[in-house]
Amino acid sequence: MLDINHILVVLDSSHPEQIALDRALWLASSLNADLTLLTATYEAYCEDNSSLDAETRQRVKGALISKGEQWLNSFVPEGGDVRISTEVHWQKHLHDAVMESMRQKDFDLVIKGTRPHGILDRIFTHTDWNLMRHCPAPVMLVKSAAAWKHNRVLAAIDATSSDKGHQLINDNILSFAEHLADHFETDLHLANSYPLVSVAFAMVPEVTAPDDIQKYITEQHDEACAAWARKFSIQDDHIHIGEGDADTVIASISKEIEADVVVMGTVGREGIAGVLIGNTAEALVDKLSCDIIVLKPSDGVLPDAD
Missing domain, CATH: 3.40.50.12370 (Rossmann fold)
Known part of the structure; x- marks a missing residue:
């Protein structure tokens, strides 16, 4: 049976549009599944080897995570019939955030929007390639927001x-x-x-x-x-x-x-x-x-x- 109860939606803040979201909302509504919206945030100067003091690093890190949460919450429709939660991970690479989330929860499908890739994307292990190769769940890459x-x-x-x-x-x-x-x-x-x-x-x-x-x-x-x-x-x-x-x-x-x-x-x-x-x-x-x-x-x- 097509047992999709928990869907992870990967949102990339570097993309101008989040085309995976409409597809995920439609699938979740049809399958009676819940959605988790995920993104990642990271700044090297918040790491322990930074010249900033520990308190400042924690304050900046907290502010960045809070900003990410606000960004994700802006995509949650009011009064919708789909159960939606959000996750912001402190990770340099978005695919690492996905893998971290997958270690904590069981998701039946991962959905992400995609756009054209160049050879450099492949050489430097682009997020999409890593998800297709390593994600321990089926991965849907969405090409258009159209139904x-x-x-x-x-x-x-x-x-x-x-x-x-x-x-x-x-x-x-x-x-x-x-x-x-x-x-x-x-x-x-x-x-x-x-x-x-x-x-x-x-x-x-x-x-x-x-x-x-x-x-x-x-x-x-x-x-x-x-x-x-x-x-x-x-x-x-x-x-x-x-x-x-x-x-x-x-x-x-x-x-x-x-x-x-x-x-x-x-x-x-x-x-x-x-x-x-x-x-x-x-x-x-x-x-x-x-x-x-x-x-x-x-x-x-x-x-x-x-």
Whole structure:
């Protein structure tokens, strides 16, 4: 079951608009969940090694936290039907504030607004990348404050992978997407990509591609997608299979069907490999115009009660 009772909403004071808030309020109202609004504040001169005396440091720190609380409270609607609390964390990095909060409470979903990222964001471990890789709960990155209007949830999977980790992620993605679609009475679509083998063989001209290899790969993906679709009762005309890199294919399918949200997984590569190779989820964030929900292998969906 889609058991989302506690939602953490990450608000970034450096963003001109808090586009995640409307989405979070709508979801909380529909799911009868409570919201916690979170932000972080920090100044190095309030640390122990500062030249300021201890009393002044504490007074400045208290004033900054109070200012953060006032800022968060300005987003709490009066007379609303959603239970809302606020948290201001003394942390230099916003993702560290999220992880601190997650250690103290159990949240079922983390929601944050996002905007285009540059390569420097990835090299210096931007907040979004850290949340997608390390947050111990599903993460929704909101691209627009506009309401969902096309009634389409797109689940993006690696259908042919025989690796147990990828199969677990596939199952988690489709389970989450299915429950999301059922709750909001939306259409569930499945997306999958497969490589263009001719391009790979063109890079090693000394190796000849076997006859009908592309046909074999295409059929393999067709059969695998059909099996996943049967398991989650996805209609045949809601299965979308494209040729090419996963992030490009999924972004194209999402645009074509006008998806409201894409649900997908990440394996969270670390260090330089993560920067240079990247993850499909991370590459997709800037290519999608709709929301994205990122799951990890541990982000399962609770079974329905008997």
